[in-house]
Each structure stands twice: as C-alpha cells, then as structure tokens.
Amino acid sequence: MAPDALSLADVDAFYGDGQVLHKVSFSVGEGRLLGLIGRNGAGKTTCMNVAVGLLSPRAGRVEMFGVDVARTAPEEIAQHGVALVPQGRRVFKSLSVRENLSVAARKSKDVRSFWTIDTVFDMFPRLKERHNQPAALLSGGEQQMLAIGRALMGNPRLLLMDEPSEGLAPQIVADVGRTIARLKADGLSIVLVEQNIKLTLDLADDIVVLNSGSVAFAGPSTEIKMDDAVIARHLGVH
Amino acid sequence: MSLWLTLAVNSVALGGLLFLLSSGFSLIFGLMRIPNLMHGSFFMLGAYLGVALLARGINFWIAALASAAAMALIGGLIERVLLRRLEGQVLPQVLLTLGFAFIIADVCLMLWTGDPWQPATPDHLRGAVQVAGLYFPLYRLVVVAVAVAIAIALWLLVDWTRLGAMIRAGVDDAPIARVVGIRVSQLFTLVFALGAALAGFGGVMGAPYLSVYPGLDFEMLPLALIVVILGGVGSLLGALVGSFLIGFLYNFGTALLPDLAYVILFLPMVLILVLRPQGLFGKVTT
Missing domain, CATH: 3.40.50.300 (P-loop containing nucleotide triphosphate hydrolases)
Incomplete structure (x- = not known):
C-alpha cells in the first residue's frame, strides 16, 4: 500500500x-x-x-x-515534493512576478506533472500579462494566483493551501476553487x-x-x- | 588643482572606498539582520594582510584579491560556526561581533605593531591624468572606477540573476523562502563571506593613501553605519549614494569646518533616523 x-x-x-x-x-x-x-x-x-x-x-x-x-x-x-500556499499569500513583494516563480522552480522526480513558468502562465494568463511587475503591485487575487503558481513551480506531490480564499472577492474565490479542483483532478x-x-x-x-x-x-x-x-x-x- | 577640486576628488575616492566597505555591511544587515560590528575589522585586517603581501613583492591586484579571499574565509567561518547559533538574537550578535573586533584589533597590533604602514602606490597606478587642463591623481580615479565596477557587478548579481533573486527573496521573507526550497542558510554564509571579502578588498585599495594603523577599524565602522542608515538597509543603490554623500561630507566637513566635522557627519544620520528611518532607498519593514 x-x-x-x-x-x-x-x-x-x-x-x-x-x-x-x-x-x-x-x-x-x-x-x-x-x-x-x-x-x-x-x-x-x-x-x-x-x-x-x-x-x-x-x-x-x-x-x-x-x-x-x-x-x-x-x-x-x-x-x-511539498509546497505551501501560505496564509496571507506572502509573495516576495520586491521580486517581479517572473522572479517569484523562478526562485521556486524545482524539477520533479515525477515527470507526470512538470510545472514551468510557461505552464503556470497558461493556467494564470493574468500573471503572464504582469510578469515584469513587482509582486507588491498585484491585486489580492493576483497575489493569490502568484502564491499558487509559486507553489506549483516546485512541482509538488503534496500541496498545502492555507486559507487561499481569505480576503478575496466572491468571483475570485470561485476562480481559486476551480483552480484547486483542476489540481486535484491532475492527481x-x-x-x-x-x-x-x-x-x-x-x-x-x-x-x-x-x-x-x-x-x-x-x-x-x-x-x-x-x-x-x-x-x-x-x-x-x- | 584648486582646493575645491582636490576635496571633490578625495571625496569621490573616499566614497568609492566606503562603498566597498558598506555594500557588504548593508547586504549582511539587510539579509541576516546581523549588526556586524567587526566589519571595520575586516577592512583593517584585509589592509594589513595586503600590506604584508605587498612587502613580499606580490602584485598589488593579486594581494588585494588574496586579502579578499582570506576575509571571505574568516568571515564565512565566523558566520557558519558562531553567528549561526545566535540567529535572531541581536544583543548576543552585537557582543560577539564587537568581541571579535577587539580580538582582531589586538592580533593586528601584535603582528604589525602600533606603527602606521603605508604601502607605496603601485608603479603602474602612479602619477596623474590630465583632463581639461586639470590633473587628477590616477590612483584615486582607479579606486572610484573599481568601486563603480563592483557596484555594477553587485547590481547585476542581485537584480539580474536567479541567485540574486533568491537573496532578495530571503530578505523579503526568510521563512517562506526556506519553505519554497531556497537554502537561505547557505545564502547567509555566502553573503557574509562576500561582505567580508569586499571590506578586505577595500582595505587594500585604501591602504596606499589612508595607510593602515591601529584604530582604522573603529574609524571606518561608524562611517559604514552612517552610510547604511542614510542609504537604507539592504539597498545597494542606497549604499552607493550614501557612500559618496558621506565621502563629500567627511572631506569637506573636515577641511572647512574641522571643529564641526562630526556634527556635519552625524547630523544627517540623526535627521534620517527621525524623519525617514528606512533611509533614502530602504524599504519600510513591518
């Protein structure tokens, strides 16, 4: 087992x-x-x-x-293979969106799911549009996407998400819910x-x-x- | 050369030296929150080592690089073996680094006596450069050029490489940086060693015109402190601007108002602490 x-x-x-x-x-x-x-x-x-x-x-x-x-x-x-989406998002505010993702990049032993900056941008196109901006300038919802994207860049097998809907508008909460459902469906x-x-x-x-x-x-x-x-x-x- | 121009050239040269000293100090304090009171000691010990190597006929640049490497090794060891145990404990860190500053001062006194040592300016860097009918001392221009080159290299490292992004991530939020897999501990050692190396390199660069003598460490340390407070902790741009600002204030203050030299030097620091505690280019920490 x-x-x-x-x-x-x-x-x-x-x-x-x-x-x-x-x-x-x-x-x-x-x-x-x-x-x-x-x-x-x-x-x-x-x-x-x-x-x-x-x-x-x-x-x-x-x-x-x-x-x-x-x-x-x-x-x-x-x-x-563990990654955390921390409470309060805690993105690296002085780093750009792309840098936030790149510092967390780690290859997985599991080739099934290989997250890269491109695949994260595919999942969150809004981040791609703002890839050179400092994370501090993102909205709460965008910071949450970035926190999730940063966690995925470690190609985790286990994802810990601490209050990902906290402080977000209902429409954004629904987006976060769909993202979580998709990640779950990916195994x-x-x-x-x-x-x-x-x-x-x-x-x-x-x-x-x-x-x-x-x-x-x-x-x-x-x-x-x-x-x-x-x-x-x-x-x-x- | 007129007095004003002489003072200006000296100020820029001192600013260059101060940048070599304070950039490492700023990075160490910004990333690790360690108030490293032995930073001036790295400058002085590096200078003494450089003087000793130059006395054996070793090439100036090789001596400077060797001193920097020795300071990196000593600094890295002290951080790895001792400071690591005092993480987050400011007062013990202050006492430990202050203690080492006294130890290094005593060791230097024992090895190099109390006499000042002033190595000759390297042959190929002697003389003056004529620009627009004015003569500028070549060596001081080289010091400034080296400081600017190192500032650019540090800027490229910190702002344009993944390693630099990892260092900045550690400054932003060390616990979360560790959770995403960044080996913040190793970065701490690397930054501490780099800061010590820069200070040692600066010591050798400064030796031909500052000379090296007991007490140089505690003369340079407050200058580094003022630079970092003015410029902002952890900010390379702040260290660069602050270094040249202090270079000018120190030289002009000492020459024109010698009785008020320290007032001119420390008053801006006091004002910054009161009006803008994060410094000119520092970030507000929560």
Missing part, C-alpha cells in the same frame, strides 16, 4: 510555553484532498507550519510519503485549510475539524455534509 502523502500522529506543538496542538493526528491519502477546518485559533495554520518545518513539534510524528520529517528544516522538506494531494466551509465541503474528499488544538472530527466529507450538527457544534455555523 502506498504511504500517505502526509501523516501527523499524536503531534504536540507549542509557541513558547503555550501549547497549540494536542495530540493531533490525521492523514492525507495520495491524490486526495483533505479539508482542514476550524474556528480562528483552532490550530489549523500551526498544523501547516509543523508540516512544512517552520515549527518543530515537541512530540509526535510527521511523515511525508512515508519519510519522517518532524524535525527537518523547511528547505529539506521542500525536497520531498495532486492537497490539504486545504479554510474558513470558507462551503468551498471546502465542495472540494474535499475528507474533512478534519480542529477545535482548540485537538481533532474534533475526522472522516469523509460526505459524512459531515449529512450531519449539520458536527459543523454547528465545532464551528458555530448553521
């Missing part, structure tokens, strides 16, 4: 003395899309930070494609962290609900769609 794309097992994580994650466990099968949802401060972004190596867990295991990466540096984890394993429950439930195969740093629910998205009480209980929405 193929190893999971990402697996967290009994992960405890802290910021200073404050414990943020309590024995968090979940896994993402290869080619699946996992929606990670929860209230503000539930620990979703912390899970992403642990996964990409920005925060070392104090206990527990983090595996990517069967390799333990719990205390590995972010740049080494990236070599395993990419994806973790989607979102406050936008509808978007997440529309796209995800599996759902993990975090509540106060613990896993409150984990299961197929069909299950949570059938049971509004789970969403109401953990997210306070109906």
